Amino acid sequence: MSALGHWFIDRLVVEQTHLGDRLPMIGDKGYVTVNLHTGEFDPDKIVASRATIQSSFSTSLRVSCDGHRVRVEGNPSRFGRVENLYGFTSFEECIQVYNIVLAKLGLPPFTTGRFYFTKDFHEDAANRKHKKRYTGAVIRHVDITRNHSVGYQNEWAFLRALATMSMPNGKRPNLYPNGATVDYSTSRSIGGSSWDYSKFYIKHFELIEHEKKNLKDASDEDKAYYRKLVEHCQAAGIVREEHSFKAKKLDRYELCFYGHVTVEDLATHHTLTTLENLTENLEVATMDYVTIADQLLRRKVCNSRQAANATANYCHMWLNGQPLYNEDTGKYPRQYYVHKQRLLQLGLDISMPFDASRTALPMIRHEREITVQPHQMPDWYRKPSTRNFVVIHGRAA
Known part of the structure; x- marks a missing residue:
């Protein structure tokens, strides 16, 4: 584990296909394809949109099921919590949160599985290749993140310094107009490429920016805790480091199979450029x-x-x-x-x-x-739990 602190999971998208009997359709809407010549359609091939499953503090997950494939996307470390300065450090804890929600919807849980191989029939017979398949849950997107302390009122200068350094893989920095975020991408679109995306941002700025939404219907105790956390992040000068692994990258390096990948595998992956790589030659100090x-x-x-x-x-x-x-x-x-x-x-x-x-x-x-x-977690911090949330509502089609 890096000397600069522990990694934890932020956003996570997981899906699993269940063969056999049809599962309940979950989603806000369903779509079918109609043959315009015959007017026929296959009722077994309904595509369901995602249903929003809400919890407290304006948090939610998106869940869908078309009868066989179950998909959940959201932030398990944030679900049911007023903030997520620290989150779950393992996929098992995140999946436990997702499985509690799936159980309330009458859907089977995400599980580990076994590998098998099939031939790719899209290629000609001479060039068909055996492709690796998995019967368990598959990770389609994951963000890993960690916190750094740079000292009171040093965050802005630190990000300006990072914005002068290009990544070893050729990606160039982009300092946001507000000066509170630096991201690295080969694409100008928000979220970067279809491969990966990295950014650094000032945590207390983000907490203040979302304070009204996060504290909607919150108790006085929760509001006091939130303000205390914002002040703590300001005093410590917390900068959040975040890296997104997207579906193409996860598939390419076989980092997508639940039960066979850990947060440490992602954090030490050879294509991940971390703060250590960027600051190896960067000294933010006095110099004439x-x-x-x-x-x-x-x-x-x-x-x-x-x-x-x-x-x-x-x-x-x-x-x-x-x-x-x-x-x-x-x-x-x-x-x-x-x-x-x-x-x-x-x-x-x-x-x-x-x-x-x-x-x-x-x-x-x-x-x-x-x-x-x-950054050292304060002793009064509310640590994440797999059972500290309540599902407010969810719609099942």
Whole structure:
């Protein structure tokens, strides 16, 4: 487990197909396909939309069943709770919450299963391949998240610093206009690609933003607890790190089979770029930019004053907005990559355009150092439970 804190599960989408007798149809509406020539339709092939199953504090899950396939999506760590600063750390706990809801709807629980192989009949006979199948529940989407403490009023500067660093996989940062979120994606659409999505955001800002909705019909005791939690997040400077694993990625790396995957498997997956990867070369601290060459020598990034001065000169070109590539060829010279790797060790990513409003450089004038630490759960925190919610209502078609 990472030294920066424990991971827990946020959003989770699970489905399982049950063969045999038809199950109750669950959903707000049902859809059938009609043959326009004959007017015939198959009543056994009804597609059900998702029903909203609500609990307290404006929380809900979405459940559907078309007679064989059961699907639940939502946030099990948040269901029935006023907040989810901390959530469930295992799939088993999350599935237990989902199974309690399924039982109330008269549906079978999500279970582990066994593997078997089938041939893909969409391909020609010569090229048919055996495909791996699973009789148990399958995970179609999961968000894993954890909390970092960066200190009182340091969250905004910390996110601005992150917004100067591109991911090792080439994804570039996007600092939201409100300055409270940085996300990484190859797509401009919200939620990123169909593969994965990562973001960092200020937790107390998010709690305040959703306070009215979260505290609807809440008791005075719950309201006091919520305000205390917001103040705690502000004092600790909590930044939330969140990574979404989507269906294509889960299928590709066989991380989708319930009972055969853990949160640790996701957290240590080789395609996951975490805060450690981003901040490995990022030091959010004081530094005199006139002495960049001295910094390179002091940290033994360069072995000679000549090499350090050459890299410092490249950095000043970047700061002044000068092009670093060869204008005749439109390509970067070979030495660019040498200087880039050296400057990354000072927390400067010259592959990103310099933006004085977003980069970490201006905040150094305040002469403070930001240290990232795992957040410690306060002893008064209401820990998640698999039985601390009440289903308010759900509609069964």
